[in-house]
Amino acid sequence: MLALEARDLTVSARIGAATVPAIRALSFQLAPGKILGLVGESGAGKTMVGRAIAQLLPPGFAITAGALLFEGEDLLTMAPARRRALLGRAIAFIPQAPMTALNPVLTIGAQFDEHLARLGLKSRNARRERAIAMLTAAHLPRAEDLLTQYPHQLSGGMCQRALIALAFAGNPRLVVADEPTTALDVTMHPPILHLIAEMQRQHGTAVIFITHDLRLAAQLCDDVIVMYAGRAVESGPARTVFATPAHPYTRCLQLANPAMSAERRTLYVLPDQMPSLVQLQHIAGCHFAPRCPLVTAECHREEPPQVAVTAVHTVTCIRAADTFGISTAGRSFGPPALLEQPLLRVENLSKHFAISRGLFGAARTVAAVNDVSFTIAENEFVALVGESGSGKSTIARLLVGLEQPSSGRIVFDGADLTTPSLRNRTRRAASLQMVFQDPQSALNPRRPIASIVTQAMEAGSRHASAEDRLKRTKELLAEMGMPADIAARLPGQLSGGQRQRINIARALCRVPKVLIADEIVSGLDVSIQAQLLSLLARLRAELGFAMLFISHDLSVVRHLCSRVLVMYRGEIVEQGPVEEVFGNPQHPHTQALLSSVPPDEPGATWPLLRAN
Amino acid sequence: MLVIVAKLVARRLLAAVPILLVVSALLFCVLRLLPVDPAAMSLPTTATIAEIEAKRREMGLDRPLPEQYLIWLSDALHGNFGRSIQFGREAGSLVAATLPATIQLAGAAMVLAAIFGLGGGLLLFHLRGTWFEAVTDIVSILLLSIPEFLWGLILLFVFGVALHALPFTGAVSPNLPQPHVTGFLLIDALLVGRLDVFASAFRHLILPALALGLAFSPAIMRVLRSSLFDVYHEDYIQQARLRGLSERQILLGHALKNAALPTLTLAGVQFGILFSGTLLVEVIYSYPGMGNLMVDAVRNADLPLIEAIGLTYCVAVLLINTVVDSLYVVLNPKLRVR
Numbered sequence: 001m002l003a004l005e006a007r008d009l010t011v012s013a014r015i016g017a018a019t020v021p022a023i024r025a026l027s028f029q030l031a032p033g034k035i036l037g038l039v040g041e042s043g044a045g046k047t048m049v050g051r052a053i054a055q056l057l058p059p060g061f062a063i064t065a066g067a068l069l070f071e072g073e074d075l076l077t078m079a080p081a082r083r084r085a086l087l088g089r090a091i092a093f094i095p096q097a098p099m100t101a102l103n104p105v106l107t108i109g110a111q112f113d114e115h116l117a118r119l120g121l122k123s124r125n126a127r128r129e130r131a132i133a134m135l136t137a138a139h140l141p142r143a144e145d146l147l148t149q150y151p152h153q154l155s156g157g158m159c160q161r162a163l164i165a166l167a168f169a170g171n172p173r174l175v176v177a178d179e180p181t182t183a184l185d186v187t188m189h190p191p192i193l194h195l196i197a198e199m200q201r202q203h204g205t206a207v208i209f210i211t212h213d214l215r216l217a218a219q220l221c222d223d224v225i226v227m228y229a230g231r232a233v234e235s236g237p238a239r240t241v242f243a244t245p246a247h248p249y250t251r252c253l254q255l256a257n258p259a260m261s262a263e264r265r266t267l268y269v270l271p272d273q274m275p276s277l278v279q280l281q282h283i284a285g286c287h288f289a290p291r292c293p294l295v296t297a298e299c300h301r302e303e304p305p306q307v308a309v310t311a312v313h314t315v316t317c318i319r320a321a322d323t324f325g326i327s328t329a330g331r332s333f334g335p336p337a338l339l340e341q342p343l344l345r346v347e348n349l350s351k352h353f354a355i356s357r358g359l360f361g362a363a364r365t366v367a368a369v370n371d372v373s374f375t376i377a378e379n380e381f382v383a384l385v386g387e388s389g390s391g392k393s394t395i396a397r398l399l400v401g402l403e404q405p406s407s408g409r410i411v412f413d414g415a416d417l418t419t420p421s422l423r424n425r426t427r428r429a430a431s432l433q434m435v436f437q438d439p440q441s442a443l444n445p446r447r448p449i450a451s452i453v454t455q456a457m458e459a460g461s462r463h464a465s466a467e468d469r470l471k472r473t474k475e476l477l478a479e480m481g482m483p484a485d486i487a488a489r490l491p492g493q494l495s496g497g498q499r500q501r502i503n504i505a506r507a508l509c510r511v512p513k514v515l516i517a518d519e520i521v522s523g524l525d526v527s528i529q530a531q532l533l534s535l536l537a538r539l540r541a542e543l544g545f546a547m548l549f550i551s552h553d554l555s556v557v558r559h560l561c562s563r564v565l566v567m568y569r570g571e572i573v574e575q576g577p578v579e580e581v582f583g584n585p586q587h588p589h590t591q592a593l594l595s596s597v598p599p600d601e602p603g604a605t606w607p608l609l610r611a612n
Numbered sequence: 613m614l615v616i617v618a619k620l621v622a623r624r625l626l627a628a629v630p631i632l633l634v635v636s637a638l639l640f641c642v643l644r645l646l647p648v649d650p651a652a653m654s655l656p657t658t659a660t661i662a663e664i665e666a667k668r669r670e671m672g673l674d675r676p677l678p679e680q681y682l683i684w685l686s687d688a689l690h691g692n693f694g695r696s697i698q699f700g701r702e703a704g705s706l707v708a709a710t711l712p713a714t715i716q717l718a719g720a721a722m723v724l725a726a727i728f729g730l731g732g733g734l735l736l737f738h739l740r741g742t743w744f745e746a747v748t749d750i751v752s753i754l755l756l757s758i759p760e761f762l763w764g765l766i767l768l769f770v771f772g773v774a775l776h777a778l779p780f781t782g783a784v785s786p787n788l789p790q791p792h793v794t795g796f797l798l799i800d801a802l803l804v805g806r807l808d809v810f811a812s813a814f815r816h817l818i819l820p821a822l823a824l825g826l827a828f829s830p831a832i833m834r835v836l837r838s839s840l841f842d843v844y845h846e847d848y849i850q851q852a853r854l855r856g857l858s859e860r861q862i863l864l865g866h867a868l869k870n871a872a873l874p875t876l877t878l879a880g881v882q883f884g885i886l887f888s889g890t891l892l893v894e895v896i897y898s899y900p901g902m903g904n905l906m907v908d909a910v911r912n913a914d915l916p917l918i919e920a921i922g923l924t925y926c927v928a929v930l931l932i933n934t935v936v937d938s939l940y941v942v943l944n945p946k947l948r949v950r
Binding site: 054056084085086087088089092093095097100101102103104105106107114115118150152163166 | 846847850851852855865866869870873944
């Protein structure tokens with residue numbers, strides 16, 4: 001018997017008076033003990049499938065057609081009490097953000113106790129023993145102590161292990177894991193995925209694995225469904241689908257993702273973004289047609305049928321035969337940077353933060369940045385990589401003057417910027433500009449775009465005239481490849497990708513010498529990320545600026561930067577040209593970071609996932 | 613956890629010292645700036661100018677203000693707040709005699725406010741998304757805008773005057789004895805075994821406590837409701853649902869404890885205000901507490917008594933805040949950092 005089967009599952013959203021399908025006619029079969037991957041960018045409808053299983057859809061959404069059979073029983077027509085009885089017992093969920101998925105005011109032990117009591121363990125002692133056994137099975141050390149701890153005392157990885165233990169505690173027959181590693185540090189990805197795979201094998205559980213990461217899906221899943229705008233565009237065995245993609249979207253996504261091994265090539269830039277539900281109403285025929293490189297007039301006429309590529313591999317495209325022809329060119333890097341004449345020189349920079357120990361305790365300090373030295377040459381893109389808390393963002397804040405260093409120098413163009421003076425401040429503002437990670441909070445929601453991007457023209461004694469500012473806005477928007485009518489809008493009216501462009505445009509208003517970019521593409525979809533990375537490369541060629549590119553994504557770093565600094569616990573542990581450092585990493589932390597990235601080739605084995 | 617609470621209390625008590633100094637200095641200065649002469653007031657109206665001058669010297673009123681304050685302060689530290697001008701008794705002992713009644717009233721009011729607040733908040737939250745929600749919204753805003761003295765008058769007229777259901781003057785029937793052991797009338801009545809006194813005191817407490825409780829519950833109600841709303845958007849609630857917990861288990865086992873944190877913060881502030889709110893309610897119900905004493909003292913410009921009562925209110929509010937913050941530490945594990 002199948003663990004889960006979807007038959008023409010359709011989820012619709014009410015938008016005004018209209019009903020728009022958010023998932024249309026999705027069908028799949030999941031056998032016990034198998035992992036099915038749902039792959040695609042945000043807005044594809046992946047998460048909605050998981051929510052449909054629990055029937056916990058967001059307000060305004062409803063399942064309007066189809067069947068969802070759990071072990072032959074339709075979850076959609078089942079009595080709510082019967083369905084709730086299955087949740088947590090036969091069907092379990094692993095969440096995306098482990099830190100917030102545990103109740104902060106209850107101990108880990110209390111949360112296990114509640115769940116195990118619901119599973120029918122009568123005695124308190126039996127529940128305690130079972131909790132310890134499950135936590136130990138999830139490779140959490142000192143499980144007894146853990147029971148008395150609160151979620152905030154645990155790291156994100158430990159929380160996720162506890163939640164995985166909780167999910168498998170009831171021997172579920174189906175587990176839905178929705179981007180279970182996205183919120184965690186890169187080096188936590190392999191062990192968490194390994195744990196899920198291990199538990200899944202031990203318990204013979206069927207798993208629905210939701211992810212945006214194609215390489216990861218190739219490694220972990222037996223079968224995959226690639227989704228686009230609510231439709232399954234391609235499905236089949238994971239390795240087959242990614243080795244021989246038949247749908248242009250699958251192929252374009254692969255080409256939009258920077259490679260870790262092969263020769264560096266330009267990224268495939270899919271124009272625009274995934275249509276929203278409102279836009280979907282107005283798209284006739286194939287949903288992907290407006291962005292598809294292989295589009296023909298026929299594609300707009302009607303929804304493409306599902307065709308079999310092989311017995312197990314299906315695709316929803318009439319041009320599937322030509323998909324493999326989509327490709328990108330190899331790319332050359334611009335002129336080599338003049339390393340002998342560094343533009344920015346950071347010397348022995350340190351930053352200590354005092355952690356107060358209350359009224360009676362002695363003050364202690366922690367070194368967020370410890371004795372860090374590096375240089376950036378003109379036009380050079382330098383990457384700063386490391387895990388969260390390693391001190392990357394502190395360096396950015398020190399460079400732009402949001403924090404004062406405890407010791408060390410920041411020498412720009414021969415002058416030490418750390419000496420406090422008005423001249424240094426204006427010099428710093430003119431030559432170093434920062435792009436913040438989250439455009440949502442970095443852009444004032446009450447200011448129109450024109451006022452945001454030319455904010456730099458308000459500085460100093462000379463205020464620029466409104467005409468000058470509008471003129472500059474138009475230039476900047478054109479530079480960013482955005483329509484001029486955006487100037488009058490507010491940040492809230494833009495998409496995530498557009499907001500990040502505005503965020504970059506603001507820093508480029510008075511073309512700085514060095515751009516400091518703090519995780520500016522993380523959290524964005526692959527196709528939007530490719531757009532921004534290509535934009536940055538083009539802007540450098542046109543305007544000429546250097547960049548300190550802070551990131552945790554090594555493939556992006558490899559694509560964009562020529563040199564890399566690896567940070568670990570406040571110190572730079574390794575630095576050098578990207579090829580050298582990535583090709584022959586010396587420091588254990590660099591090695592750990594590199595091995596956390598799944599291999600490019602769908603057929604290759606990822607040692608960390610298979611190892612015991 | 614006990615250590616952390618103890619540390620917090622110690623820190624708070626230490627911080628209370630400068631606060632009390634500032635408040636007492638402020639009180640002292642403001643009262644001295646009033647155009648009243650305590651010396652003249654403490655003498656018969658037939659006293660001559662010379663006699664008043666002599667009295668001024670005797671009371672130390674001819675000295676510079678800072679010196680006067682220091683004298684008063686050192687006396688106050690020895691428990692001597694001076695003699696009340698109108699009663700001729702120690703101001704400290706007058707406060708001590710009326711404070712228990714006020715604490716009793718404020719405590720009863722707080723319990724009622726908590727019951728109404730929690731019950732109302734849960735009810736409002738339960739009715740979310742129904743057509744009834746709009747009605748409860750309007751009603752709760754209406755309740756929010758009725759101050760305690762208006763409740764006092766409304767309840768007095770309805771239950772006291774119109775229905776003759778409950779007594780509305782004093783703390784106990786005048787024909788009954790008032791036992792005095794701890795100063796808390798309800799407790800003392802039980803201690804001496806006079807159930808009739810207890811019943812009478814209890815009936816006398818109902819209306820003033822209700823007036824205060826009703827005035828302070830709507831804010832708690834609304835904060836609890838909106839905290840619950842916020843908590844229900846958290847991931848752990850969704851995750852609890854995905855584990856198959858019932859809505860009842862989610863509310864009582866997961867949501868309420870989290871929503872209690874912001875509610876407690878507000879309740880703490882409210883209790884401070886409620887304590888001063890006893891003043892007007894005591895006047896309305898001729899309740900023999902510190903509020904009535906204060907009104908008497910102000911009316912007669914009884915400066916030593918005003919100072920003593922003012923400081924007592926200040927200490928009470930500081931103590932309440934310390935208790936609330938300690939409770940907060942007990943409820944919120946994130947604050948239990950050593």
